[in-house]
Amino acid sequence: MATTLARADYRTRLQTILPKLVLSPSLALILLFVYGFILFTIYLSFTDSRMLPSFGWVGFENYDKLFRLRHWSVAVSNLAIFSTLYISICIVIGLALAIFLDQKIRGEGVLRPIYLYPMALSFIVTGTAWKWLLDPGIGLENTMHLWGWDSFTFNWIKDRNNAIYTIVLAAVWQTSGFVMAMFLAGLRGIDNEMLKAAQIDGASNFQLYRRIIIPQLRPAFLSAFVILAHLSIKSYDLIIALTGGGPGRATEVPATFMYSYTFTRNQMGIGASSAVIMLMTIAAIMIPYLYAELREKD
Amino acid sequence: MAVASVETSIRTGSMTRVFLYLVLILFSLFYLLPFVVMVLNSLKPLSEITGGNMMALPEVWTVEPWISAWATAQIGIEPTGLSPYFWNSIKMVVPAVAISTMLGALNGYVLTKWRFRGDTIFFGLMLFACFIPFQIVLIPMARVLGLTGLAGSTPGLVLVHVVYGLGFTTLYFRNYYMAFPTELVRAAQIDGAGFFNIFWRILLPSSGPIIVVSVIWQFTNIWNDFLFGASFADLDSQPMTVALNNLVSSSTGVKEYNVHFAGAIIAALPTLVVYIVAGRYFVRGLMAGSVKG
Incomplete structure (x- = not known):
């Protein structure tokens, strides 16, 4: 190797450097804007930054304050409710629709894009649509009253105890079709020979799905879970558009908390520490997953 | 089907x-x-x-x-309607999609056909960057954009979207080029073709499906972005999503629901059109990448 390199002329030497040269702008961007920024935010979370970054070291004071804030614990428990329901409902609906669509359904070509199109919309658009649809004054509740069902009430979006479920509803509407597509791709990859053998042995459809098909969808379950979990932790736009975090703080989540503490309440140190907690939560889910994926492929 | x-x-x-x-x-x-x-x-x-x-x-x-x-319609303080913001979005999306796709293609090419020690670590770093919560970069980003004079401008937003889209575009192209026969690249090398020549003449002509995937993905994500637009744009560069949110949530005057709905559809139209026209190629291209990779 060394001797060939020594003998290589200018052109071939350029050819060996070129690939790394081409990669270097991207590497520089990622190292600075992702990892450098992460380190900077972690550092800020240990400082007394208020409106602007400042560098007075305060140790764990921000974290200490953060975990004592009622506002933060509301945000965390809202996120827990939201992500649990969002992930499980999306997976149930997605799997059911995928299994149903897989039964040689006529019109699959029409139904599939209908299930999928919400994914193309911005969360701001989804939020606007559902905000007025769920508004008791002009939306569903009003319609039901006009249709003669006077006792119908559906005012969750204005109700502190139930507003978080309207976020779940709109988020499920937006992404469950995408989860369906992931499961459908998994179903289409299953080998039919094994199914036929089991059918000859007299297995019912329910048994086929429970014992053979669903266990084989493990990778699809895993990717659906990882994608939904990370989407739910990041979700910000939908909440801003649908409820603005309200009524009161009823739909505040860590993403909205971070933004308001950092940019409107001038508590940058606390805002930074909340961002660090968010990153750590996502990392706990993503790193094992990515590690396993990369090892498998190499 | x-x-x-x-x-x-x-x-x-x-x-x-x-x-x-x-x-x-x-x-x-x-x-x-x-x-x-x-x-x-x-x-x-x-x-x-x-x-x-x-x-x-x-x-x-x-x-x-x-x-x-x-x-x-009244947006913020100006009665301009959504049209200027629509053009803001276009001016931001087109260069951001083009640059991130181009860089992603080159990265994918190097990572699969010119492998070197530590390339998996590099790829892992890029991949993790796809999934970070953007709240972790908001404060330093605001600072850097301010210091470089890019705050509140369209080029600033383009930079932001290129950086945080790179992970995904690299991922797509890497998975796709994994399936591309390396022997062809080696053969061309023996014939004396250089780094860019091989990319340009051999890989790029067969990259159609994955370019479609990358462009659709980036276009939808960047067009639909709200967080960066709301954090880093000013009136001259605010994208559509931010303007729509201002329109809908403005507290003054009568709530013109019909105008809100029309605005929401206008904001959704570009991504919907892309989805309707090219959605099937997206799924097909993704499959081509993942099945073979």
């Missing part, structure tokens, strides 16, 4: 089939309802919404709300 689809050999009875169709149709109504409501109510005068039934067809059909949303 998906290309590689193998139909199941599960058999179902006719009662079950009725049930299946019923559920499938109910769900399609659930997915369609919000959009249908938006379209219907964007074509009604306001009085029919506030005093009438949201699910009913318009009694008087009007395109007034659309004109208002596009050209005259």
Whole structure:
């Protein structure tokens, strides 16, 4: 190797450097804007930054304050409710629709894009649509009253105890079709020979799905879970558009908390520490997953 | 039909089939309802919404709300409608998509055909960057954009979207080029073709499907972004999503629901059109990448 390199002329030497040269702008961007920024935010979370970054070291004071804030614990428990329901409902609906669509359904070509199109919309658009649809004054509740069902009430979006479920509803509407597509791709990859053998042995459809098909969808379950979990932790736009975090703080989540503490309440140190907690939560889910994926492929 | 689809050999009875169709149709109504409501109510005068039934067809059909949303509605303090923000979005999306796709293609090429020690670590770093919560970079990003004079400008937003889109575009191209026969590259090398020559003449011509995937993905994500737009843009560079949110949540005056709906559809139109025209290529291209990779 060394001797060939020594003998290589200018052109071939350029050819060996070129690939790394081409990669270097991207590497520089990622190292600075992702990892450098992460380190900077972690550092800020240990400082007394208020409106602007400042560098007075305060140790764990921000974290200490953060975990004592009622506002933060509301945000965390809202996120827990939201992500649990969002992930499980999306997976149930997605799997059911995928299994149903897989039964040689006529019109699959029409139904599939209908299930999928919400994914193309911005969360701001989804939020606007559902905000007025769920508004008791002009939306569903009003319609039901006009249709003669006077006792119908559906005012969750204005109700502190139930507003978080309207976020779940709109988020499920937006992404469950995408989860369906992931499961459908998994179903289409299953080998039919094994199914036929089991059918000859007299297995019912329910048994086929429970014992053979669903266990084989493990990778699809895993990717659906990882994608939904990370989407739910990041979700910000939908909440801003649908409820603005309200009524009161009823739909505040860590993403909205971070933004308001950092940019409107001038508590940058606390805002930074909340961002660090968010990153750590996502990392706990993503790193094992990515590690396993990369090892498998190499 | 998906290309590689193998139909199941599960058999179902006719009662079950009725049930299946019923559920499938109910769900399609659930997915369609919000959009249908938006379209219907964007074509009604306001009085029919506030005093009438949201699910009913318009009694008087009007395109007034659309004109208002596009050209005259009050956004923030200016009665400009959404049109200037629409162009802001276009000016931001086009270069950001082009640059991130180009860099992604080159990265994918190097990572699969010019492998070096530590390339997996590099790829892992890029991949993790796809999934970070952007809240972790907001503060330093605001600072850097401020220091470089890019704050509040379209080039600033382009930079932000290129950086945080790179992970995904690199991922797509890497997975796709993994399946591309390395022997062809080696053969061309022996014939004396250089680094860029090989990329340009051998890999790029067969990259159509994955370019489509990357462009659709980046276009939808960047067009739909709200967080970066809300954090780093000012009036001259605010994208569509931020303007729409300002329109809908402005607290002054009468709530013009019909204008809000028209505005929401205008904001959704570009991504919807891309989805309708090229959606099937997206799924196909993704499959081509993942099945072989």
